[in-house]
Amino acid sequence: xxxxxxxxxxxxxxxxxxxxxxxxxxxxxxxxxxxxxxxxxxxxxxxxxxxxxxxxxxxxxxxxxxxxxxxxxxxxxxxxxxxxxxxxxxxxxxxxxxxxxxxxxxxxxxxxxxxxxxxxxxxxxxxxxxxxxxxxxxxxxxxxxxxxxxxxxxxxxxxxxxxxxxxxxxxxxxxxxxxxxxxxxxxxxxxxxxxxxxxxxxxxxxxxxxxxxxxxxxxxxxxxxxxxxxxxxxxxxxxxxxxxxxxxxxxxxxxxxxxxxxxxxxxxxxxxxxxxxxxxxxxxxxxxxxxxxxxxxx
Numbered sequence: 343x344x345x346x347x348x349x350x351x352x353x354x355x356x357x358x359x360x361x362x363x364x365x366x367x368x369x370x371x372x373x374x375x376x377x378x379x380x381x382x383x384x385x386x387x388x389x390x391x392x393x394x395x396x397x398x399x400x401x402x403x404x405x406x407x408x409x410x411x412x413x414x415x416x417x418x419x420x421x422x423x424x425x426x427x428x429x430x431x432x433x434x435x436x437x438x439x440x441x442x443x444x445x446x447x448x449x450x451x452x453x454x455x456x457x458x459x460x461x462x463x464x465x466x467x468x469x470x471x472x473x474x475x476x477x478x479x480x481x482x483x484x485x486x487x488x489x490x491x492x493x494x495x496x497x498x499x500x501x502x503x504x505x506x507x508x509x510x511x512x513x514x515x516x517x518x519x520x521x522x523x524x525x526x527x528x529x530x531x532x533x534x535x536x537x538x539x540x541x542x543x544x545x546x547x548x549x550x551x552x553x554x555x556x557x558x559x560x561x562x563x564x565x566x567x568x569x570x571x572x573x574x575x576x577x578x579x580x581x582x583x584x585x586x587x588x589x590x591x592x593x594x595x596x597x598x599x600x601x602x603x604x605x606x607x608x609x610x611x612x613x614x615x616x617x618x619x620x621x622x623x624x625x626x627x628x629x630x631x632x633x634x635x636x637x638x639x640x
Contacts, residue, residue: 345401348628359624405627407453414495416446423513451480457626463617475584479521520565555590563598581616588615
């Protein structure tokens, strides 16, 4: 039973994968996230999906990435500002007796970064900032090859930094946060066109579409610039659904960075899109299960 299950809990879908200890994907399963995504309903959905993914019980360790910080022990989902009812949810304690498998939890963006560092775009890097652009703006930080989670596990929520004191309200309680501008809801304030369609139009050279992505990239670049002064990473990775337009967004991000950040704080910097796509989170969750829960029982 030397296999692992990684679970990536999102606002609209729960993505699961069964992996070898070397990270090879052996089976995968996406299921809809219950609506409303209350903790009990989500727990039931994860249990049913794991049973469907691994009916022969080939995996005995499960990693779960969830939107928001977990406690330092990887047992409790502390809060998820974009999911209802998620505050200090002992998800690992709920799942273990139902799954009869060991479980560990982590922030979903932390899982994505671990996945990219293991087998993706950050394999050769030691200091990395990741931003995930989707329902919210998640993030994670790797310093000297180790996840930075800070005091009691709640650090590295870069999407919640403020970039405009008079900006739109954020579910975190902040105003004008990076998430308020660069999440899907923030994007919808820039354009009523679906992002995928707007990306297709930009690919075809449509000037209006290109202008929207430039505006979006400028806002993202303002946030990235502040974060560079704190972490001075060698690599910034952009992931999540809105990263599909990175070819149109990153030039504007770079323009802001070059204007706002001193050369010494961006020396040797690379900014690029994640390479593992939507699979990074479940892969990283499986990797954390391997690291935290030790060897398999089989």
